[in-house]
Amino acid sequence: MVLVIRVMVLMLVFNVASSAWSQRANPAFSDPEIDPNLPNVLLIGDSISMGYMIPARNALKGKANVFRPKTNCGPTTKGVAEIEQWLGDRKWDVIHFNHGLHDLKYMGPKGQNLADPQADGAHQQVPMDEYQKNLRTIAKRLKQTGAIVIWRETTPVPKGSQGRVPGDSAKYNAAAAEVIKDVGGIATDPFYEFALSVKKEQRPANVHYTSAGSQQLGQHVAEVIAKALK
Incomplete structure (x- = not known):
């Protein structure tokens, strides 16, 4: 029994250390060299934003x-x-934010990640009506900060992507647009259209982008933010 407890404790310590190391190892999770005379910008998003984080930061240096x-x-x-x-x-x-690709992805009946959309019991992780409700809550909270808030559209889902259906990004963006308009006072970054312009840099059958693609996405985000700061 004592041995089992010791093993469990060691596993817990390992998992915590592993998680901490992973965060430190990913440049997107690093803090900037803070200049107190400069405005503060917060980017909220999934792995797409993690990919363009450093390019955007460098462009806004x-x-x-x-x-x-x-x-x-x-x-x-x-x-x-x-x-x-x-x-x-x-x-x-300035707060530049997005949620979408994880909402529209399909899960299996037992919580399996990126399930086949056609499989029995498969369902989108966050249905459209719940997505709009959640997005409204987030948008209102961000507005309360007094920051300039920018909604960033969700990027396209290419053909063959596991657990997602091409065209769903456009549907969720349309649903998001209704919420953003209703909340009011929030700008929109037309990121979907821009992402289509760099479609050749999106990996085959994958929602993610090459390094060159992330560089271009980051430059675009930086331009949108720089314009907002003016």
């Missing part, structure tokens, strides 16, 4: 301190649960 949560922000359900932690106590000047 000398113009803003660019941060992001030290996690994949995933679906809107995670956003609702963790938004206070992500905001922290820092004064934000």
Whole structure:
């Protein structure tokens, strides 16, 4: 019994250490060199935003301190649960945010990730109506910060992507547009259209982008934020 407890404790310590190492190892989770004279920018998003995080920060060097949560922000359900932690106590000047690819992906009846959309019991992780409800909660909270808030559209799902259906991004973006318009006072980054312009840099049958693609996405985000700061 004592041996079992010791093994469990060691496993717990290993998992915590592994998670901490993973966060430190990913450049997207690093903090910027803070200049107190510059505005603070928060980027919220999933692995797509993790890919363009450093390019956006580099493009805004000398113009803003660019941060992001030290996690994949995933679906809107995670956003609702963790938004206070992500905001922290820092004064934000611009918040650029997105949720979508994790909401629209399909799960199996037993929680299997990226399930075949045609399989029995497969369902989208966050249905459209719940997505809109969650997004409304997040958008209203972000507005309360007093920052300039920018909704970033969700990127396209290419043909052959596991657990997702091409065209669903456009549907979820349309649903999001209704919420953003209703909440009011939030700008929209037409990211979907821009992402289509760099479609050749999206990996085959994969929602993710090459390094060159992430570089271009980051440059676009930086331009949108720089314009907002003016």
